[in-house]
Amino acid sequence: MSRAIWPSDDGSVMQLSEDQIRELAPDQKSVLAAQAISNHRFWNNPGLNESALWGGYGTGRGYDVRIDLANLGSSCNCPSRKSPCKHVLALLMLFASTPAAFQVTESPEAVDSWIQKRRLREQKSQQVSETKKPVDSVAQQKRMQEREAKIDEGLQQFSVWLDDLILNGIAELELRPFSYWDTQARRLVDAQAKGLASRVRRLAEIPRTSKDWPPRMLDELGRTRLLVHAAQRINSLSPELQSEVRQLIGWNLTQEALLESGELVADDWLIFGQQVEEEERFRTQRSWGIGLLSAREALFLQFAPGQQGFSEQILPGTVSSGTVRFYPGTTRQRAKFEGERKISEVRIDDLPALALISDFFELYATKLALSPWLAGCACLLKNVSLTRLHEQWYVRDIAGNGIPLTNREPFQMLAETGGKPFQMMGEWNGNALTPLSYLIGSEFQVCR
Amino acid sequence: MNQLLKMALLGTGKCREEPTLVTSPVAHLDFISEGISRESRLLLQAGSLAVYQAAGKPLTLVPPLPEAPADQESRASPTLLKILERTLTPEETELLPEFLVALSARGLSVPHSLLPRFLSLTDPELRRELLPVLGKRGVWLSQFDPNWAWCREKSDSEEETIDALSGPWLEGSVTQRVEVLGQVRRLNPGLGLTWLEEVFSKEKAGTRRAFLEQLRVGLAATDEPFLNQSLSDRSQQVRFLAADLLMQLPDSEVARRMQQRGEALLRNVAAIGGEIHLKCEPPQQIPKEWLEDGIPEKSSHGEGPRGFWTEEIVARIPLGFWTKLFERIPLALVNGILNDHFSHSVISGWTRAFDRDRLLMDSQNALWGEPLWKYWFAMLQHPQQSVKDQACQKLRRLALQFDPGELDRWLLQLLQEQPDPANLPIVEILNWRTGNWSIAFSKEYLRITKGLVAARSDRAVSDWLQSLPIAAIHIPCELIESASANWKIRDYGVQSGQIAAIEKQVTSFLERLRLRSLFHQELNVLVELNNP
Numbered sequence: 001m002s003r004a005i006w007p008s009d010d011g012s013v014m015q016l017s018e019d020q021i022r023e024l025a026p027d028q029k030s031v032l033a034a035q036a037i038s039n040h041r042f043w044n045n046p047g048l049n050e051s052a053l054w055g056g057y058g059t060g061r062g063y064d065v066r067i068d069l070a071n072l073g074s075s076c077n078c079p080s081r082k083s084p085c086k087h088v089l090a091l092l093m094l095f096a097s098t099p100a101a102f103q104v105t106e107s108p109e110a111v112d113s114w115i116q117k118r119r120l121r122e123q124k125s126q127q128v129s130e131t132k133k134p135v136d137s138v139a140q141q142k143r144m145q146e147r148e149a150k151i152d153e154g155l156q157q158f159s160v161w162l163d164d165l166i167l168n169g170i171a172e173l174e175l176r177p178f179s180y181w182d183t184q185a186r187r188l189v190d191a192q193a194k195g196l197a198s199r200v201r202r203l204a205e206i207p208r209t210s211k212d213w214p215p216r217m218l219d220e221l222g223r224t225r226l227l228v229h230a231a232q233r234i235n236s237l238s239p240e241l242q243s244e245v246r247q248l249i250g251w252n253l254t255q256e257a258l259l260e261s262g263e264l265v266a267d268d269w270l271i272f273g274q275q276v277e278e279e280e281r282f283r284t285q286r287s288w289g290i291g292l293l294s295a296r297e298a299l300f301l302q303f304a305p306g307q308q309g310f311s312e313q314i315l316p317g318t319v320s321s322g323t324v325r326f327y328p329g330t331t332r333q334r335a336k337f338e339g340e341r342k343i344s345e346v347r348i349d350d351l352p353a354l355a356l357i358s359d360f361f362e363l364y365a366t367k368l369a370l371s372p373w374l375a376g377c378a379c380l381l382k383n384v385s386l387t388r389l390h391e392q393w394y395v396r397d398i399a400g401n402g403i404p405l406t407n408r409e410p411f412q413m414l415a416e417t418g419g420k421p422f423q424m425m426g427e428w429n430g431n432a433l434t435p436l437s438y439l440i441g442s443e444f445q446v447c448r
Numbered sequence: 449m450n451q452l453l454k455m456a457l458l459g460t461g462k463c464r465e466e467p468t469l470v471t472s473p474v475a476h477l478d479f480i481s482e483g484i485s486r487e488s489r490l491l492l493q494a495g496s497l498a499v500y501q502a503a504g505k506p507l508t509l510v511p512p513l514p515e516a517p518a519d520q521e522s523r524a525s526p527t528l529l530k531i532l533e534r535t536l537t538p539e540e541t542e543l544l545p546e547f548l549v550a551l552s553a554r555g556l557s558v559p560h561s562l563l564p565r566f567l568s569l570t571d572p573e574l575r576r577e578l579l580p581v582l583g584k585r586g587v588w589l590s591q592f593d594p595n596w597a598w599c600r601e602k603s604d605s606e607e608e609t610i611d612a613l614s615g616p617w618l619e620g621s622v623t624q625r626v627e628v629l630g631q632v633r634r635l636n637p638g639l640g641l642t643w644l645e646e647v648f649s650k651e652k653a654g655t656r657r658a659f660l661e662q663l664r665v666g667l668a669a670t671d672e673p674f675l676n677q678s679l680s681d682r683s684q685q686v687r688f689l690a691a692d693l694l695m696q697l698p699d700s701e702v703a704r705r706m707q708q709r710g711e712a713l714l715r716n717v718a719a720i721g722g723e724i725h726l727k728c729e730p731p732q733q734i735p736k737e738w739l740e741d742g743i744p745e746k747s748s749h750g751e752g753p754r755g756f757w758t759e760e761i762v763a764r765i766p767l768g769f770w771t772k773l774f775e776r777i778p779l780a781l782v783n784g785i786l787n788d789h790f791s792h793s794v795i796s797g798w799t800r801a802f803d804r805d806r807l808l809m810d811s812q813n814a815l816w817g818e819p820l821w822k823y824w825f826a827m828l829q830h831p832q833q834s835v836k837d838q839a840c841q842k843l844r845r846l847a848l849q850f851d852p853g854e855l856d857r858w859l860l861q862l863l864q865e866q867p868d869p870a871n872l873p874i875v876e877i878l879n880w881r882t883g884n885w886s887i888a889f890s891k892e893y894l895r896i897t898k899g900l901v902a903a904r905s906d907r908a909v910s911d912w913l914q915s916l917p918i919a920a921i922h923i924p925c926e927l928i929e930s931a932s933a934n935w936k937i938r939d940y941g942v943q944s945g946q947i948a949a950i951e952k953q954v955t956s957f958l959e960r961l962r963l964r965s966l967f968h969q970e971l972n973v974l975v976e977l978n979n980p
Contacts, residue, residue, distance in 0.1 A: 017526075018530065039955075039959065041955060097527075097530075159488060162487070162488070162491060163485050163487035163488055164487075165487075166456060166459065166460055166487040166490055166491060167459055167460050167461045167487055168459045168461060169456065169457055169458050169459025169460075169461075169462070170456050170457055170459075171457045171458070171459075214453065214456075214457055215453055218452070218453055218456045218494045218498075219494065219495070219498035220498075221456075221491055221494065221495075222491050222492065222493070222494030222495025222496070222497070222498050223495045223498055223499065224491075224495070225488060225491035225492055225494075225495055226491075226492060226495035226496070226499070229488075229492060357507065358507055361505055361507070364502075364503070364505075365503035365504065368499060368502060368503045369503065372495075372499040385512065385513065385515075386513060387510050387511065387512055387513040388513065388592070389510050389511065394508070394510045396510050396512060396513075400509050400510065400511075400512075401507040401508060401509060401510070402508050402509070402510030403508075404508075409564075409593070411563075411564040411589065411592065411593065412561065412564055414589060414592065415560045415561060415562075415563040415564055415585065415589050416560050416561050418515055418516035418519070418560070418585055418588070419513045419514065419515040419516050419588075420515050420516075430502045430505075445561075
């Protein structure tokens with residue numbers, strides 16, 4: 001796991017904004033509960049040093065709250081199962097609003113001991129991941145073959161299901177119940193093809209979303225069938241494309257495989273956007289980053305069960321200086337942080353962005369050629385302005401061309417830009433752009 | 449629609465032809481040689497076409513948006529932004545008027561980043577305060593959402609011409625026509641009356657009543673003939689309303705009849721040269737002429753009929769009549785009726801007349817305020833809850849008549865003269881007063897509140913503390929520091945639910961004061977930065 005160091009260059013501790021603290025919360029209820037108690041009246045002996053932030057909440061027995069500044073890990077002895085709990089969030093909010101009230105001092109023994117235990121655990125975990133266990137290659141080979149057989153069987157059954165769907169026609173899909181899609185998705189999960197299962201669940205949403213759903217449905221079914229076609233001929237593909245297809249199907253890459261074949265890139269990574277999607281029993285966090293020197297785009301995916309927090313603290317509106325390991329494949333989009341990283345505020349007035357939409361479309365076409373199943377890619381544009389045509393909002397470049405926005409009411413951006421040119425960062429899904437953040441002069445704002 | 453889509457919609461089971469993309473650049477990807485089913489071939493071709501189209505998306509030319517006019521934005525600090533954001537939440541929105549007025553007084557506008565949220569406010573009072581601080585950017589932004597059109601609506605100085613109103617008068621809905629009539633009466637009362645006369649008899653009863661109500665605007669003696677005619681309208685509601693309006697014309701026949709009735713109702717029975725002593729003698733049965741002039745026969749609140757009629761008659765007579773009739777000041781008249789059996793009814797009638805006549809702005813009428821206030825103030829101690837409730841209601845109406853300084857004096861007296869202020873309906877009382885309180889009143893309120901909290905924790909104290917949110921908004925800025933200091937909650941040694949509730953109320957109050965204080969501090973910093 002990477003470590004994020006929060007102290008700034010001058011040794012002082014970096015301030016988190018309240019928005020960034022909200023991003024850490026498991027839900028909005030926790031944010032509201034934390035706001036209600038982020039007042040010094042409720043806290044005893046708050047303190048701070050280079051390793052930790054701590055404080056006592058309430059009177060009497062109360063709760064002891066500790067925050068590891070290296071990675072924002074936390075501890076609180078309240079009975080809440082949420083992580084981070086409202087007390088941790090409240091202490092961070094209090095620190096954000098009144099940093100002067102926190103004396104930099106020696107930490108109490110309990111806090112010291114907690115930090116030491118955490119460091120020991122991290123070291124052990126690092127050692128375990130670095131220590132290679134002796135591999136039983138025969139057993140491993142057998143497991144791989146069994147897995148591939150299962151997937152092959154699943155792909156075969158899925159092809160038959162898709163054929164059946166087209167035989168009957170997509171017009172009747174509007175009337176199909178949820179179980180029609182769900183049953184097939186579960187079969188794919190059983191066949192170890194979780195990626196395809198997610199695709200099927202997304203297909204289920206299409207008939208309800210818009211009037212022109214039939215062409216969209218056919219497009220997505222077609223692309224899904226292309227993926228199945230590629231997977232059924234995987235040995236004829238290049239190693240990079242094999243890796244790409246396997247990941248899309250849902251074949252999880254092991255840590256060893258990632259270390260072996262993943263590409264390392266060191267840079268200052270601007271985290272310019274984040275979305276959290278709720279699924280049945282877990283949440284997926286998608287964070288977009290761009291290397292300020294390399295201009296490489298990076299998509300950080302994290303998963304957490306229920307209301308648990310995500311293991312890595314990746315905050316939009318910050319710059320993480322460190323190394324990133326890209327997952328193997330043709331697009332090399334998905335990435336994760338590796339080793340130490342230093343987090344700082346965004347202090348830039350120029351981005352590695354394109355000035356023309358035509359250049360961006362060309363770039364996108366290049367990416368599609370590498371992976372026809374690309375769900376989305378980063379889109380960074382400079383010198384663009386907002387405009388509207390027939391109730392549809394666009395971002396317009398200096399050549400007069402526009403890209404439609406998914407956002408029906410980009411009023412926040414409009415209010416701040418006043419219709420003047422600015423720099424925008426977002427996610428392009430092939431049809432429309434979702435704005436994630438923007439830069440006006442040197443003022444960086446994350447879209448809310 | 450391409451051939452593939454047609455086939456896919458219907459289903460290959462119903463189509464004999466082979467799926468093919470004849471003229472597409474990806475037509476060569478037909479997958480025929482791969483030995484797969486027709487259905488799979490259709491999907492693979494569709495997928496190839498989808499990728500091709502996604503990769504070759506055509507460019508769309510779009511027109512530019514006119515930029516916002518140059519606007520001097522006040523670079524609010526993060527703290528000030530955070531405070532303003534907080535006041536946009538339902539819990540703190542009551543602080544907004546003060547903050548918006550403060551911004552306006554310093555020639556500042558709301559920060560651009562908060563404009564969408566401010567423009568989305570729906571409260572008319574907040575919108576009024578917001579208009580001066582929207583700035584050019586705010587007005588520019590408002591064109592993009594029809595819900596924000598309110599800030600670009602015509603100002604009061606742009607009055608619609610009579611010509612423009614005639615269309616809606618003839619063709620609009622009832623609601624629109626009522627509004628139009630009110631506007632025409634403001635511009636030209638005589639013309640409004642003419643328009644009304646032309647249509648009146650053809651309208652339904654409810655509409656006639658609504659139209660007639662608009663004659664209150666610009667009511668004058670020239671309206672009397674029409675109103676007299678309306679006294680014989682087929683609808684009782686219209687007749688009563690016409691009578692009510694006529695009574696506001698002192699020289700009208702109805703008003704004269706009412707005054708004659710008043711003269712018969714109240715007599716001074718004191719010895720000559722002595723203090724006035726009034727006696728009220730309402731009839732045993734209601735005369736038919738009273739009914740015809742709009743006096744209701746029965747009370748809807750279960751009052752005795754004679755007292756009810758007394759109040760109704762007295763309420764319809766201008767107050768100046770009584771001071772002229774008895775040649776006494778209002779205080780003497782109120783004192784003079786106090787011992788009479790029907791005193792409560794008479795004073796209730798006078799109070800209603802005082803409320804109705806407030807628009808007259810008569811200095812003589814103003815003298816009625818104090819004795820009426822004192823009477824109803826005393827009624828707050830009445831053993832009957834219904835009388836206490838009535839007293840509250842009357843005092844609320846009276847409070848609207850006093851200027852803020854005067855009201856503060858009355859309210860201060862009210863607080864000071866209570867043996868146990870916790871028994872007062874303090875929340876109701878404080879709602880009579882809008883705007884910042886006077887320093888004297890605020891200090892007294894705080895003295896009482898801190899004293900209650902330090903000494904007691906019973907239910908009455910908890911009820912009193914429901915007034916803290918109101919106090920948090922209206923205590924003047926110069927008292928915030930002292931208002932925040934020296935709060936001691938009675939310590940019983942044991943934490944109870946009641947004590948916890950009191951702590952919570954006090955904490956919320958102090959937090960609100962802190963927010964106000966912080967806002968003004970940040971605003972001062974901003975002003976200094978803008979004007980070094």
